[in-house]
Amino acid sequence: MATITDVARAAGVSVSTVSYAISGARPIRPETRERIHAAMHTLGFQPNAMARSLASRRSRVIALIYPQIGGIGGTAGEFVGAVAERARDAGYQLVLWPFRADQADDIRNLARQRMADGVLLMEVCLDDERIDVLEAAEVPYTMIGRTRDVADRPSVDIDFASTMATAVSHLVGLGHRHIAFVNHSADQIKAGYGPAVRSAAAFDECMTAHGLVPLSRTCDDSPVMGRAVTADLLDTDPGLTAIVTMNELATFGVYAELASRGLSIPGDVSVLGVVTSPGVGTLSYPPLTTMHSPGAELGRLAVDCLLSQLDPARTPVPNQLIPCVLEPGMSIGPARTDQDVPQRP
């Protein structure tokens, strides 16, 4: 394996000249540069990443902490893919640190090894000790999600408020007045899982703003519970004409319960999935109308935000909230009118 010394010798220059020819940190006579590049090419030289990192005190590695035990699915996959690509295009490597939120100690130790210049944190909770650890270790980071205090901590997140506003307005515009919300589980809310907490709040707010009564339920992430919860909702409010769900798995149960009651979608009940992974809409019949998570965009933004902290030359990236994007399906339509719901004349 060729080293920079080999290249220098082959090109008849000093090692520093080769180094500068590579980094461009100081001007090199074109003719010299040519000789160097030729030598690098024939020797198949690639700078040793470890030596470079040690000398420059920058590893050009960013770490992604992801807690999803048992795999990365759907939205998270899209996110990770986008992060890896963006990092690569910026000349960085992405390492995966599979740690749960309570393994802050392990995270600190890894951070101290200085293998990563910065850290990306997925699934940040409202109260997240990992943030404290990283700040104490003075490791640059960017959160995907937000802690409770929306302080000046670098983050990117889904804009749950605007997403929910769009969802509710859309349904209200179609004449719906009795709209229910199927959330993630109570446990997740208790654990301070941001999407669940923020969406629930946003739903209540939007409904109230429209003069409507919010009806929402927590629900374990499974078709079975989705079905049970739907049954409960229909029993609670027989006048229900629309269901907003941010629980992908439960949504399959929603469809099943409606079908078993002979209720048509969207004739009797409209269903709108929010914060979904891309493509899930097509898995159901009729195709679910969704507002899917901007996973890829969040991934790219997160990398940009982190890199802007690592490299002062880059333009700073402010915290951003990205709304989910509407992916039309066939599951929403006008509210049915043959019911005892107050209608405008």
Next chain:
Amino acid sequence: MATITDVARAAGVSVSTVSYAISGARPIRPETRERIHAAMHTLGFQPNAMARSLASRRSRVIALIYPQIGGIGGTAGEFVGAVAERARDAGYQLVLWPFRADQADDIRNLARQRMADGVLLMEVCLDDERIDVLEAAEVPYTMIGRTRDVADRPSVDIDFASTMATAVSHLVGLGHRHIAFVNHSADQIKAGYGPAVRSAAAFDECMTAHGLVPLSRTCDDSPVMGRAVTADLLDTDPGLTAIVTMNELATFGVYAELASRGLSIPGDVSVLGVVTSPGVGTLSYPPLTTMHSPGAELGRLAVDCLLSQLDPARTPVPNQLIPCVLEPGMSIGPARTDQDVPQRP
């Protein structure tokens, strides 16, 4: 940030003694070791990964090349998660290299930077130039999947033959004689995508071995095409009583077409999904019976196989084929008998 020199000074020993206390490569008097550990602890010392790698000429990093453009989903996610965890537990870091199969040059360059001690390759094709590049660069690797020549190249893979044998025997045992297979797309087969090619061959073989006529179709990975292909299959063989599908997305279309024709599952037609991601079965109604990909196990095995090459002290891990595991659902049952299919008396 504390260095090994700080620790040595604090403990009143030389740096080499600290180094040996950490690596255990040579005996240290217990009392000395204690002082060293105490010093490391109070200083919060963690060895600098870059310096360590440079000096030891081992990065303790393995790279995972994954081609899935636009994200890691389902099975792949489970696999990546397991790889990351296993690597971490073995004291290795996992870096993600998002490259398509045709970007062998980029892979070679990264390999030459010596950032990774070894490489894991997902979605290996029958003819895969990346393998040649890695072998030329003398970088240890393990394939997930297999090239055409099942040579002595380190690999782990799904046992498509045994999986398909189980699937077909099971259905035959239930009286099915007219069984169809819904594969991945023709493009993927043309590209030498191992799972599609090997499963197709295995299906034909199993059917023939049972004295039955194999009926199989390629199908783009989408519910829409799955539906079209199902229609074609039913028209081609009205006596069809079972469908084996290894195309997760298409399976939703299979269900839809059967439903639209008023055919019940499994009363009229049994459906068995093979090589699926975990949990997809529950998304359908009736729940799909599946044989799901052993993604997590493959991930762990792949890491073990690679690490056994990196560290001669480890026991070698032979190439292994892991069958998919049956996940019972409600989509298969006895073949219907009111048809013109030859039955035993």
Next chain:
DNA sequence: CTGTTAGCGCGTTCAG
């Protein structure tokens, strides 16, 4: 525009 050289932090001979 180019060369010389002192580290970066740690592993690992070689002496003791």
Next chain:
DNA sequence: CTGAACGCGCTAACAG
């Protein structure tokens, strides 16, 4: 059992 010293391959002063 311990310490001194060299080198891993490269970056970045400093010196021309």
